[in-house]
Amino acid sequence: MPEPIIAVSHLSKIYSSGENETVALSDVSFSINKGEYVAIMGPSGSGKSTLMHILGALDTPTKGTYSLGGHNVESMTDDQLAEIRNKQIGFIFQAFNLLPRTSALKNVMLPMRYAGIPEHERVERAEKFLEMVGLGHRMDHTSNQLSGGQQQRVAIARGLAMNPSLLLADEPTGNIASAQAEEVMKIFQDINDQGHTIVMITHEPDIAQHAKRIIMIRDGKIISDKPNKQKRVGNIEIHKET
Amino acid sequence: MKEYIEIITESIGMLKLNKLRTGLAMLGIVIGIGSVITLVSLGQATQKAVQNQIESLGANLLTIYPGSQNTGAVRGAAGGATTLTNDDAAAIKSSPTITTIQNVSPEVQTRLQVSAGKNNSNIQIVGATSVYATVHSVTIDTGSFISDQDNASMSKVVVLGPQVASDLFGTSDPVGQSVRMNGVSFRVIGITVSKGGTGFLNQDNIAYVPLSTAQKQLLGHDYLNSIALEAKSADEMTQAQNEVGYFLLARHKICNPAQADFSILSQQDILNTASATTGTFTALLSGIAAISLLVGGIGIMNIMLVTVTERTREIGLRKALGAKKHTIITQFLTESIILTFTGGLAGIFLGVVISYIYASLTGSLFVVAPESILLAFVVSGGIGILFGWYPAQRAASLQPIEALRYE
Numbered sequence: 001m002p003e004p005i006i007a008v009s010h011l012s013k014i015y016s017s018g019e020n021e022t023v024a025l026s027d028v029s030f031s032i033n034k035g036e037y038v039a040i041m042g043p044s045g046s047g048k049s050t051l052m053h054i055l056g057a058l059d060t061p062t063k064g065t066y067s068l069g070g071h072n073v074e075s076m077t078d079d080q081l082a083e084i085r086n087k088q089i090g091f092i093f094q095a096f097n098l099l100p101r102t103s104a105l106k107n108v109m110l111p112m113r114y115a116g117i118p119e120h121e122r123v124e125r126a127e128k129f130l131e132m133v134g135l136g137h138r139m140d141h142t143s144n145q146l147s148g149g150q151q152q153r154v155a156i157a158r159g160l161a162m163n164p165s166l167l168l169a170d171e172p173t174g175n176i177a178s179a180q181a182e183e184v185m186k187i188f189q190d191i192n193d194q195g196h197t198i199v200m201i202t203h204e205p206d207i208a209q210h211a212k213r214i215i216m217i218r219d220g221k222i223i224s225d226k227p228n229k230q231k232r233v234g235n236i237e238i239h240k241e242t
Numbered sequence: 243m244k245e246y247i248e249i250i251t252e253s254i255g256m257l258k259l260n261k262l263r264t265g266l267a268m269l270g271i272v273i274g275i276g277s278v279i280t281l282v283s284l285g286q287a288t289q290k291a292v293q294n295q296i297e298s299l300g301a302n303l304l305t306i307y308p309g310s311q312n313t314g315a316v317r318g319a320a321g322g323a324t325t326l327t328n329d330d331a332a333a334i335k336s337s338p339t340i341t342t343i344q345n346v347s348p349e350v351q352t353r354l355q356v357s358a359g360k361n362n363s364n365i366q367i368v369g370a371t372s373v374y375a376t377v378h379s380v381t382i383d384t385g386s387f388i389s390d391q392d393n394a395s396m397s398k399v400v401v402l403g404p405q406v407a408s409d410l411f412g413t414s415d416p417v418g419q420s421v422r423m424n425g426v427s428f429r430v431i432g433i434t435v436s437k438g439g440t441g442f443l444n445q446d447n448i449a450y451v452p453l454s455t456a457q458k459q460l461l462g463h464d465y466l467n468s469i470a471l472e473a474k475s476a477d478e479m480t481q482a483q484n485e486v487g488y489f490l491l492a493r494h495k496i497c498n499p500a501q502a503d504f505s506i507l508s509q510q511d512i513l514n515t516a517s518a519t520t521g522t523f524t525a526l527l528s529g530i531a532a533i534s535l536l537v538g539g540i541g542i543m544n545i546m547l548v549t550v551t552e553r554t555r556e557i558g559l560r561k562a563l564g565a566k567k568h569t570i571i572t573q574f575l576t577e578s579i580i581l582t583f584t585g586g587l588a589g590i591f592l593g594v595v596i597s598y599i600y601a602s603l604t605g606s607l608f609v610v611a612p613e614s615i616l617l618a619f620v621v622s623g624g625i626g627i628l629f630g631w632y633p634a635q636r637a638a639s640l641q642p643i644e645a646l647r648y649e
Contacts, residue, residue: 058562058643079566085642086564097559097646101259114564119248158563 004031004067005166005197006055011064013050013220024050025061026220034165037192038199039211039228047220048201049170055199056091056168057081069165086114090159094171096151098143104130104154105139111162129157133187149180156187160196167191169200173207185210253576263552264581267545271585271626272592274538275618279593281531282614284600285524287607292516294607296509298437298445299378303509304343304471304483306330306490309502324465325503328453330490331469337489342482345472347377350456356449358410358421365406366448367423369456377472380450385417385432392431392452398459400428404436405446421449424460479508535618539625542582546629550574550637557637558645570638571631578630582623589622590615 013025024047032038042048053059054066057073066073069088076084085091098107108126117125130139133153143151152172159167169188173181189210192198202208209228216224257264308325331348334340350369355362374380375387383404392399400421407416407430416430428451437445457464473482483506487499496502557570594610601608637645 053643056562058646059641079568082561082564082566085562091562093646097555097562099556099559110560111563114560114566114569162564 003034005034005036005069006030006032006199007065007067008055009065011051011054011061011066013047013054013059014062023220025054028064028217028220028222030215030222030225032197032199034197035192035195036197036199037188037210037212038215039208039213040199040201040215040217041203041205041208042217043203046217048217051217052168052170052199052201055166056089057085058091082114086111087162088165090162090164090167092152092155092159092167092169092172094174096143096148096155096175098151098154098158100144101142103140103142104135104146104157107143107154108158108161111158115162125161126157129160130154132160132190133157134183147180148176149183152176152180152184153187156184160191165197167196167198169198171201171203173202173204181207249572249576250580253573253580256573257577257581263549267542267549267581267626268585268588270538270541270545271582271622272589274535274542274622275586275589276592276596277534277538278531278618279590279610279614280596280600281527281534283593283597283608283610285527285531286611287597287601287609289517289520289524290609291607292520293513295437295445296513296516299509299512302473302476302479303377304473304479304486304506305509306469306471306486306504306506308465308467309504324463325494326466326469328457328464328466330493331466333493334469334471334486334489340482340485340489342473342478342485343471344474345373345377347371347373347470347472348453348466349374349468349470350453350461351467352456352461354423354460356406356410356421356423358416358419361410361412363406363409363447365403367456367460368448368450369453369460370450371453374450374470377470380437381435383433383435384415385430387432387434388450388452393454396454396458397452398426398428398455399431399452401432401434401450402430403434403446403448405444406449407433409447423451426459479510483508531614535621538622542622542625543629546578546626547633550630550633554633554637554640554645554648557634558640558642558648561638561642561645567635567638571635574634575627575631578627581630582626585626586619586623590619593618 008031009029011025011028012023015022015024028051040048040051050059054061055068057068057076060074068084071084073081073084099110105123105126108129109122112122112125127136127139130136133156135150135153135157138146138150141150143154146154152175156172159169167188172184172188176184185207188198188200192212198211200207200211208214212228214224214226214228215222306326326348328348331346334343335346348371352367353364354367355364356367357363368374370388371393372388372390375382380387382401385401387401388399391397400423402410402416402421410416410421411419416433418430420427420429422428434446434450451460471482471486473479487502487506490504491497491499491502494503557574560570561567593615597610598608600606637648640648
């Protein structure tokens, strides 16, 4: 019996502004096991981003329960959530969200700083992850000196820095060119092969095809949840940047 | 400890990232604190200067001025009267009922043209006796002051203030040389030490001659312009004022004190009048300083609010990466403290330097009030820290996703 890392049951999120109520998620239940590679698909406004933010402990559900690695997230305090985000979750944003005018190395070191890891170890680990995403030669470049694809790879290295059990990616290829998107997918594949659980949001079927399981969402409800039978393996051309 | 050093280095790093933003925030604090310190110190320097000059006129001093004389229904001009005489002065000195006075200095004053060779100058001439120097704390630089012998023999001798001496004789030693006043030649017997002062309080542009010589040779009358009295101690000033007052009323045969033909002013009275004048000036400057503090405070508040609110997304990102609320607040508070303290120290430096430059340019006193530094520093620093902390704590309380979405 594989152990679930994410267990979501009857999850709802309702945004209310004045008299208008917008249902972003309604009664969503599913679970994701350790080592899975899941793509969540859906048109814009389907509630997939909201779901992602709740899974990333960045937002709280209106109703329902969310258990992450066996811990109930909705009963946690603000600081406990911060610790969960720090240690359990690596979050990759669509807009990268790097600290501006700060070097790639320092950006990757940031979550480790909040975990209280000593500085020399932070540098060591950040260098290791930046080399892994192919940016070993750009560590001292600040975020505005890097291309979109490079920034996304810094963000991935930052997401991996704390060795999280769960890597969440919100449209990881949404803001980068398609050639670079393939590189990012290759990195995700490698990470998944190392045993990391990956959940990513995308609206591009091409990208979703890299995952092992695809969950389709529409109007805040899951409309399909099945393994990806056409998973493409080994036919990706990698353009390593030099 | 190591953690604090890391927080401080990190904060300095963040402040250096946006130099313009940091510079502007700091400028607000520098100007806020600097202007308050400068304005307050200008006001205090003026007040202190006036006070020092009045105090240098002599200690425990009472001065009797002739009052207006009433002849029937006609009231004469105050100060222009001829009601004080040498005999009054002598009587006060020898009276057994007056116990609180130790020195009596009868004086006359006039302005005259004084010449020596080609040089001449219009100065104040004081007719004095030997006690004048004691009563008014006049000290002699070279030569000697007027003696009792000079007065008794109506000698034509003069003691010059340092400014008169240099105006008339340049760098050469005036003692032993002669000057001319009203066509009469006077021998210079001494030069006084500079007392400073400007305008009507200038005590260096003055010359002293024996009282008897002044009355007979220069003025041609025998009444006095004033009698200066030195009380035995500061505590007995009021008693001395009363004793002398009643003594003179009796001597002048006046029953109603309201009809007195003289007035007695203590140095404190003069000081109070002057303080009231300079106090108005200081109050005005303090008002301007208060407005500067308010405007500076609002400036600091604005720039800190904008600076920190602009970084709401950054706060959201830090939270998303696992920063706890107190970690974020500590970081922003540290940044605000470094910013306000650096700006505050620069502001104090600026204020002190401007006050010093002003003092040396105008020759006035250099006074810096520690309480103005403290007030400006506490108010500006407090505002800087409060408005660095408040928006940061508000942003840190948001859900990370709300802070990240903040535009």
